[in-house]
Amino acid sequence: MAGSSKRAATPPDALDAFEREVAAAEPLERLMVVRGDEEYFARRAQEVVTNRAKALDYEILVRDGTDPDAKLDDVLGELATPPMFAPRQLFVLRNWDANMRTQGKNLPPLVAALLAFCARDQPDRAVLVRATSMRADHKIAKTATVNLAVRKLYDSPPPWKPDPMASELVQWVRRRARELEVDVAPRDALYIAAATGNDLGAIDAQLERVRTGTGLLRDSVAWQATGTPWDVADKLVTADAAKGIDAVVALFAGGMTGKDGSRVLDPTALSTILLSSLSKTVRQGLAIAEARAAGETAERAFELGGATGRALDTWRPRMDARKHPAQWQRMFDAVSELERASRSTGAGVGVDHFVALALRWERQRGRSRPAQKVRP
Structure with missing residues (x-):
């Protein structure tokens, strides 16, 4: 071939x-x-x-x-x-x-x-x-x-055709539905893809539920899109507590796909990966905020924090939401506290801890005291 x-x-x-x-x-x-x-x-x-x-x-x-x-x-x-x-x-x-x-x-x-x-x-x-x-x-x-x-399907539409219906994943849902002789309208294919995420085996199971269901399609489709711990960490630091909490709950309920394609459901493994990703992300935010506070230009601050290339599109709104080093320092302290708790118990931390973290960060938004010179 x-x-x-x-x-x-x-x-x-x-x-x-x-x-x-x-x-x-x-x-x-x-x-x-x-x-x-x-x-x-x-x-x-x-x-x-x-x-x-x-x-x-x-x-x-x-x-x-x-x-x-x-x-x-x-x-x-x-x-x-x-x-x-x-x-x-x-x-x-x-x-x-x-x-x-x-x-x-x-x-x-x-x-x-x-x-x-x-x-x-x-x-x-x-x-x-x-x-x-x-x-x-x-x-x-x-x-x-x-x-x-056999690469993974693109779950975003191509830049020259930004219609979400044009993504490879949604197109595959429609194609697979025809193969299985399941009646799925184009908008329903988009809903199934959004509800399930880029997990083709799980989409097969969703289509089987639709085929055997007797009510509305959306009553048969289970919302189970979980993403990855890195996606969840991204939502937790975007200063939107509701989205962060939804992502945390979905991750611990549905797990993540491991390198071998298997489903990882172990809460200790999930919390360890999520904590590691959160720690790295918050360290970057603190470094960028401190560079800006020290008088660096925005572009130089992003560079010093390791946010370059396409990552800039993610980091700019984050830094607009939390400009002050003190905010990022408090976030870093909170993650470090969870990491210490995880090591002391040996059993990781659970979904409740991350939900509390998201709410805590939401309450802290808008506070802006002078940054303490406490570096991780």
Whole structure:
């Protein structure tokens, strides 16, 4: 699946082309690669390959690098050894990214084994590699005869067409609804995307609820958009307590998506990540406010605080809402207090602590005493 036109295709279109190519394969291509950070599309691509393998009577061996029982030496041995009994064999290798990173001219053992696998005359053996962080110019990606990139969908519309209905995510909701034969109007697709966030598996579940529901669509759709701890931290420091509280409650209720695509629901993990993000953000605000108080220009203050490039669009309204160093110092002290409480209990802090923090910061808005020279 090489070629500029295919690289430019949207992820759903690329997946459709991948499915057509795999469905026509007899036997399967020797090396297939699915790379990218959208777990939903990667999982569907794997299903396409394994379903075709079953239809062609392949033995399927799934080797997951996150499995504590999975050993690299075992995988290398299996790739190098033809099967004794199965006439056809498919390996599915996923979560081995760390073992395929190349440095200099020396090839990692797994990369060398895959290249050797492809070089041998064994048309009835195939490998599907799933990699989250593999680049298009990686040796394995360039060697693969079937190569699919599965990035996350854009949940904002393109700048040349600012209609929210034009975002890739909303367009995909409409497309997926048609595939599942669910009657969803364009505005309803926008509502489902807003209610769910950029979680395609969860959108599938929402569409199933709509399909089996008997009332209004909005009665069937559960509002569960959670975002990430970094998004929540951003809302907490924008000086809008209501939005910050809503974001905190949604995060702890719905969790976040981990690097492996799984749902992280552990409150201790969520609070630790959120505290870390809050601490970094408030440190930046304090540094910018102190630079301005010391007589620096706005642009120089932003630069000293590490807010450059596109980040300026976020930081300007933040600093308009809280101009004085004393405000940011109080915020930093509050976050430091929560961090100490988290370390002392060993169990993190809960949603109530962050709600109280948002209300406390809201009450403190507008206060402006001279900044204390207490630096973190």
